[in-house]
Amino acid sequence: MNALAAAAVKSGVLLFLLLTACAYMTLLERRLLAKFQIRYGPNRVGPFGLLQPLADGIKLIFKEDFAPARVDLVVYWLAPAISMVTALFVYAVIPFGPQLYLANVDVGILIVLAASSVGVYGVILGGWSSNNKYSLLGSLRSSAQLISYELALSFAVISVVLTAGSLSLVEIVNAQARVWFVVLQPVAFVSFLIAAVAETNRAPFDLPEAEQELIAGYQTEYGGFKFAMFYIGEYVAIVTMSALVTTLFWGGWHGPFLPGVVWFALKMFAFIFFFVWIRATLPRVRHDQLMAFGWKVLVPLGLLNVVITAIIVVLLQ
Template sequence: MENIFINISNWTEKLILALGIPHILVSIIMSIIYFIAIVAFVLLNAMYLIYLERKFCGFLQQRLGPNRFGPRGILQSLADVVKLLGKEDIIPDKADRWVFRLASLLVMVPALLVYAVLPFGENMIAANLNLGVIYFIAISGTASVPILMAGWGSNNKYSLLGGMRVVAQMISYEIPMIFSLLGIVMLSGSLNLAEIISAQHNVWFIFLQPIAFVVYFIAATAELNRGPFDLPEGEQEIIAGPFTEYSGMRYALFYLAEYTNMFAISALIVTLFLGGASGPILPSWIWFILKTYVIILLFMLVRWTFPRFRLDHMMSLNWKYLIPISLMNVLFTGIGVKIFQLIKG
């Protein structure tokens, strides 16, 4: 069970080689297969997360949640996809058509690219980069661009306000996110995600960096535009924010990107703070999924527990509290690492 996916990959590669196909073409074909597998996993996982959140919300509010389509409503997300496929794709008359269309396609690009460096299990990483942490930060930082494009291209004041809020919020909260990761990099001495997991073989970094974990979790919630930081989509103020003018599958792509990003951020938290895919008895990839879903449920609990922030309060939380706290954490971590090195000799 531990190497089931690696074995399937090896069998597939041997089967293709047996057909007499050149090695260069085999490498290209295998890369395409890996890409299709990741996309299929991401889409199916996002659909399940949508169902899970609706069920979890129903549980918190003491109601059933989706329960009509399939056993316990498990096929509700599939029914929603079919419904959205049948909806008319409406583009406003005064919209910038190319920007409007391109935004809904580009929003999935950074959401998918970050999966390349996530170690799903032992030897289960698509691209084991030495600068994996920087790669993740750089790619995820571009996620605000398609949303701003959606707000601008819609030629709608509510959409534009929502897009501007997204950019302001994501750029602001990226700062404490990066600072909170510096402590992890100091402790592990590496920017490689696989090596960071190896550095946690004795103790998880959540116990050595609890402040960094809390700061990163709060900042990540804001980065994902989830409650209580969902100001870009504040229904009472700006309807659906940058997505106001979207319908059908174009709207669904933004929705899928949100849950795809949530899984990726949760997976990164597991990798950096919870020892990655390490664990006893069960295969490593099962441990990775279980830990990731625990973090996802925590995101969902926060969303359905706390009321939405006011815009000025949200910015004050970041600039007055999270950034100074994360900077102090970096300072004390650096001092602690230096003292440990001196003692160790």
């Protein structure tokens, strides 16, 4: 029973940290985008706009709870909840430091993939249940994109797993004590990064919400707290992908002088910055370009990389 209580407390603390991080992620993104576009960004609420996420959160909670006509109410409510819960669930297995993780499961990376594949439901159901053609189009696009790039993501992960010889995220980090996998698996790293941007629906792959064509895609008909849940899901997913890149390719908590957690946080922050950076830099691609690139470039490249990795691993044994 004690172990259960300890796990509950740990999960609670982790959830609190994550949600705070995700709230400040929105502020960070808005401030950074403003800097990239040479304007100020939100700087009125609190010093440097630090209370802005709080104000946004309170505003979203107190908004009118609105549902469009003739929606499937259960599904309409379920969709944002699925998005948020699956995004948060991943953190159960991500190691932040040498001893700092909730669970060291021997199929850790599979759990991450499973949670992200269930997360697709949030998008599909949200678009379908809204009873709106733009939502439906957005969710169809989005789910096609998510399914396609999940494959590329998985191939990159398989290469890493082959190199590390384990599915446990803790073991994968331990295997990088000497050489980080970004050196051993550069192809997997690049394709993982591209697939990660596509998986989180971020620019330049933000077709699901392409506002000029689809208003806002699958979340068009959502407002108030339900909208906030979608957004929390999206921003947590960005943090997740940054944490995963750090864990799988950049040695996790390994690094000289500083304690492991600090190194992990620093690397993760670098990738979060990268996500914002490319959003401010690159224009959106077309849907056919996106699909062609995914299926004709990333997937074959990933497969080839897996085969070569497997051969080298066998030869080295």
